Amino acid sequence: MPEAAVWIIIVAPLAAAVLNGLIIRPLLGPTTRLAAAAAISTIGLSFLLSLWALIAVWNNHEVILPLHEVLRVDEFSLRIGLLLDGLTAIMLVVVTSVSLLVQIYSHGYMSEDRGYVRYYTFMALFTASMLTLVLANNLILLFVGWELVGLCSYLLIGFWFTRPSAAAAAKKAFIITRFGDLFFLIAILGIFLLWPDDAPITFVLNDPDAPVDLLRAGGTVLTGAGLTWVCLGIMAGAAGKSAQFPLHTWLPDAMEGPTPVSALIHAATMVAAGVFLVARFLPLFDEAETARTVVALIGGFTLVFAASMGLVMTDIKRVLAYSTVSQLGYMFLALGLGALGPALFHLFNHAFFKALLFLGSGSVNHATGTFDMRFMGGLRRVMPWTYGVFLIGSLSLAGIPPFSGFWSKDEILGSAWSHGGALGTLLFILALSGAVMTAAYIFRALYMTFHGEYRGGESQESGATQNAHETHDEGHGGAPHESPRVMVAPMVVLAALAVVSWLANAPGLHWFTDMLEPLGAHAEEIHIVPAALGLAAGLLGIGIAAALYRGGAISAPSISGPLAPLARLLTRKYYLDELYEGVVVRMALYGGLWRFLSWFDSEKGIVDRAVNTFGVVGRNVGKGIRVVETGQLQTSLTVLSIGAVLIVAAYIAWGG
């Protein structure tokens, strides 16, 4: 595959962003349909080239692409290139396919919005950033893509920036992910500092010409505690982007963005970036056992923690958001066990069914004008297509065979099972209880949304609840209806993918693992016991949801009494927002650091005091000198004459 073709994968959406933002919008106005054409056609081109890349990697395992020197400072040479291996190829296909479908869907969803062109500009830039991050063969270039992804998520979450809640959510997402990025940056600096002096560092990830590059450096160049800290820094960056505990709080708030943006963020870009990063640096993690265990434990904790909050949310998008956090926890758990194949397989499957669920929730919102499930119900009859695809997505998420989620979740459960020991057992139990909750919350959402009787939609809300996210479809009031074809078609495609994507790594086929084999993945065997337990967990969860929300076998009020404190704890999201806001921001920052800084700047502190001191000293010196400056011409002349006489006298006395 020629190098130029790989570059075009990145350049095409980037060109669409530039075209839309700098040419189409100023010349043709903010709602012209040409923007969608530009964005969708370029991402379509990227998608086709990604498929080509996938086939090329499938044939050769790795496509060697040249590096280009763009900067040289003394010994340091910055060489930029693209890396195309199994991991990249899979990510490319996931990113471009989901992005393509989401952008087609957006044409229907955003058609009434005044920011139509701006939307497609950001979407194209978002995709280009993610593709840069995935393809980069240099840590510096990777970091550029990483930061651009963060920027674009800020722009898109805050897309309706006139709404204070959207602006706040965008800010929150940006600050929290930046907090993680700080540690990633420290890890990069750590690599720079720990690198031995005899071979100049290049930051190239995979360099066949060099004796040792960054990915091969784990065992030979970086060792010991330094490597562990570097890995933990990378993990912290990944946890910020992938919304892992304790940096997960931004993701549920990110629902303030348009729903297709959520689908893109949750499935293909942004949150996948963290998983990708850890997967990319897995050779380093393999040499740092402690860091890898931390990854597994954070993943295991997050998946249960987030799933439990998903159980009580009334906003359908928030349920899905916590679901994403939870499913990302599964991926980190697998990565922490060194199971690259299962982690990426789950990312691959999750991308499709989660994008599907989000687009489904957007479709529901399009019909009802609300995201609050308490005002939905009975939509099964009026929105048969949306109901069908949402059901497929839910079954897949819940891990019911033959849908894709079952297979990848089973592989993760299996890797925890076969890992054994205390760690393996603990993680297995966490993953299993997470599976019960996953099935329960998604079917709770399904029943509340699509079954029972319709409970009124947005008119019931009196416009006051925070869940009235999308404003553009006012006027859709009255009876809910199925969404337009341009929105249904991408959902159907995604549903089909959610049904068949597991075939990529079906037992006996292992295409997926084969592609990742050079990176250390190996085909997982089917473990009967964990698979059976996983299936049982999924069915149990569905059963609980059905008993509570469908059949009425257990009435909600009868259990809400004793469980009220627990429910409140979950609804308030374990009070973590209050903790961050109250303790970290108000006490530590306002009370501590900022008070110190304001003291430092004040007249009683350092900065203003220094400035004032300079002024006072100057004024007093002037006051002293002023005495001799009387303005009396004759006094000055007298002094001058005496001086002249003294100089002449001195000359006669000593100089002559």
Add this chain to the structure above:
Amino acid sequence: MAAIALEHYLLLSAGLFAVGLFGVLAKRNVIVVLMSIELMLNGVNVALVAFSRYTAPNELSGHIFAIFIITVAAAEVAIGLAILLTIFARRNTVDAAEINLLK
């Protein structure tokens, strides 16, 4: 009676200069200060012509210097008096002690 030597001229010159300097430094009336400056200049002229006469009698450079000084002094007096008139018109005084805007 001894011949008049260079020293006598220089003494006269220094005397004129010193009287002028005293006037410049001590007199309060600016007109008198201007007149005193004329005295100092003339003291210098005497010294220049005397040096010229006693050290290089065949050259006239000292004389030429003196003529230049007289010319410049005339111009200086004209400008000085003009400034003084303006000050007097504005401030109604010719007292050097009261002209102290440089303070």
